[in-house]
Amino acid sequence: MSFRRAGVALLLIVIAVGLQTTLFARLRPFDAAPALVLLTVIAVSRHIPDELAVFYGFLAGLLLDLLSESALGLWALTLSAVAYATVRVKDRIAGDYRLVAPVVFVVSAAALALFALLGTIFGERTLADAALVKKILLPSLYNTVLAVIVLPLAGVLIGRARRTTGWRL
Amino acid sequence: MLRIPGLDRVTSLFILLIVVALTMMTLDLRSSGAGVGGTLRDGTQAVFTPVQQVFGDATRPIVNFFETLSDLTSLRDENEALRTEVADLERALQETESLQSRVEELEQILAVEPPEDLEAVTATVLAIGVSEFDFVRVIDKGRLDGITVDMPVVDEGGLIGRVVSATDTSARVLLITDPTMKVAVRVERTGETGILTGRGGGPLGLEMFNTDAVLLEGDLLVTADGRYPAGLSVARVAQAARAEVGFALRTTAVPTAEITRVDYVKVLVFTRDEGGAAGVEGAEEGGEIEVPTDGVEPAEGETEEGPGDSSTTTTVADNP
Numbered sequence: 001m002s003f004r005r006a007g008v009a010l011l012l013i014v015i016a017v018g019l020q021t022t023l024f025a026r027l028r029p030f031d032a033a034p035a036l037v038l039l040t041v042i043a044v045s046r047h048i049p050d051e052l053a054v055f056y057g058f059l060a061g062l063l064l065d066l067l068s069e070s071a072l073g074l075w076a077l078t079l080s081a082v083a084y085a086t087v088r089v090k091d092r093i094a095g096d097y098r099l100v101a102p103v104v105f106v107v108s109a110a111a112l113a114l115f116a117l118l119g120t121i122f123g124e125r126t127l128a129d130a131a132l133v134k135k136i137l138l139p140s141l142y143n144t145v146l147a148v149i150v151l152p153l154a155g156v157l158i159g160r161a162r163r164t165t166g167w168r169l
Numbered sequence: 170m171l172r173i174p175g176l177d178r179v180t181s182l183f184i185l186l187i188v189v190a191l192t193m194m195t196l197d198l199r200s201s202g203a204g205v206g207g208t209l210r211d212g213t214q215a216v217f218t219p220v221q222q223v224f225g226d227a228t229r230p231i232v233n234f235f236e237t238l239s240d241l242t243s244l245r246d247e248n249e250a251l252r253t254e255v256a257d258l259e260r261a262l263q264e265t266e267s268l269q270s271r272v273e274e275l276e277q278i279l280a281v282e283p284p285e286d287l288e289a290v291t292a293t294v295l296a297i298g299v300s301e302f303d304f305v306r307v308i309d310k311g312r313l314d315g316i317t318v319d320m321p322v323v324d325e326g327g328l329i330g331r332v333v334s335a336t337d338t339s340a341r342v343l344l345i346t347d348p349t350m351k352v353a354v355r356v357e358r359t360g361e362t363g364i365l366t367g368r369g370g371g372p373l374g375l376e377m378f379n380t381d382a383v384l385l386e387g388d389l390l391v392t393a394d395g396r397y398p399a400g401l402s403v404a405r406v407a408q409a410a411r412a413e414v415g416f417a418l419r420t421t422a423v424p425t426a427e428i429t430r431v432d433y434v435k436v437l438v439f440t441r442d443e444g445g446a447a448g449v450e451g452a453e454e455g456g457e458i459e460v461p462t463d464g465v466e467p468a469e470g471e472t473e474e475g476p477g478d479s480s481t482t483t484t485v486a487d488n489p
Binding site: 014017018019020021022023024025026027028031032033035037050051054055058061063064066067068069070071072073074075076077080081084087112115116118119122123124125126128129130131132134135139 | 178179180182183186187189190191192193194196197198206209210213214217220221223224225228231232235236294295296297298299300301302303304305307333341343347348349368369370371372429430
């Protein structure tokens with residue numbers, strides 16, 4: 001993978017983390033914010049080779065782990081699973097755009113539920129959160145809405161990088 | 170490339186990464202968030218703090234725009250509410266003087282030490298946690314300003330959390346709403362003690378040690394002797410409770426601090442190992458908050474669970 005393409009993919013994650021922790025600190029309809037990094041992993045995973053996508057999810061999750069108080073590897077595992085699920089369905093949703101919104105919603109909700117479950121197993125007591133259902137459903141809903149912008153944008157940026165230099169594995 | 174027989178390369182890689190992630194989690198859990206994990210976290214936060222500052226500055230106009238829109242719609246209701254509040258405050262003001270003398274009497278009865286001045290460092294909240302499950306605030310003051318691990322953080326309403334890690338220029342504050350946080354509290358009205366537990370997005374859980382205690386709605390809960398200076402406002406009881414048959418007395422409480430709308434905070438220069446930190450270098454002048462400093466050991470039941478817990482206390486004197 002060339003530095004340029006890797007740079008674009010990593011830059012998208014840094015931007016997503018930056019926006020997640022600043023813009024959405026105060027822009028929180030119904031006291032919830034989208035899971036922007038998760039959405040970015042879905043968006044980018046559709047446009048890069050399968051194995052790189054899974055590894056990309058792992059790296060993005062690792063960055064979240066390092067910036068949070070969760071156990072190191074918790075987000076890495078969750079976002080690897082997101083990337084893996086995305087590469088498994090990307091051919092199907094590429095042929096039918098009506099599936100994009102349901103897939104984004106289901107993958108987001110499943111990932112957040114997985115995070116909550118694993119977090120509890122690893123001592124985070126995430127399932128003890130009184131607003132757990134809201135914290136899974138609302139970010140997933142917001143992700144579905146934001147997918148209209150983020151998915152095409154990632155497609156343009158990653159697609160352009162791919163056309164310029166081509167993927168090498 | 171490693172490939173598990175019978176599986177394709179993507180699945181093999183995915184399984185390998187699962188194993189790596191589980192190993193990392195286990196190791197991080199065993200080291201209680203300290204060790205290599207803690208060092209990497211501090212390093213990453215130090216690198217990312219300028220990025221968050223840039224994003225915070227760049228997105229502020231957008232946030233302000235949306236907040237202005239929101240404010241306009243609620244302005245009429247707010248105006249009406251303020252009129253009512255002014256009338257209530259005028260009544261309350263008249264009662265304050267007589268209450269003051271009663272408070273002094275009660276404090277003597279409860280053998281509460283008179284409050285001492287604690288230094289405080291004023292900080293701005295730079296960023297929030299990376300997800301809805303991360304109950305953290307990143308502030309723009311760090312070790313160079315005298316901030317160390319375990320220091321309590323307050324706003325004008327009361328306790329919002331404690332510092333769990335600090336770099337030179339920033340620090341992370343774990344909120345009292347985090348499900349792993351427990352705070353020993355005392356009911357100001359009765360002096361009964363109990364434990365407040367974070368419950369994420371919902372109200373805090375309150376469990377009293379004395380199951381015969383009576384809790385009334387609106388009872389103020391303040392920090393008991395322990396990890397935090399005694400007497401800091403923490404929450405108000407949301408629902409009255411009385412144990413019917415002598416089992417555990419549990420109810421819920423709402424934080425007195427504006428946990429979700431915090432812009433500025435004060436970090437109290439106080440750690441349990443030092444019993445108050447008078448004279449810690451680097452603390453900003455001014456911004457003093459009156460709190461008693463008696464009692465510096467964790468109170469009964471007052472712990473934090475999970476990998477974020479760290480018993481390490483870094484002092485300014487240890488740092489350049």
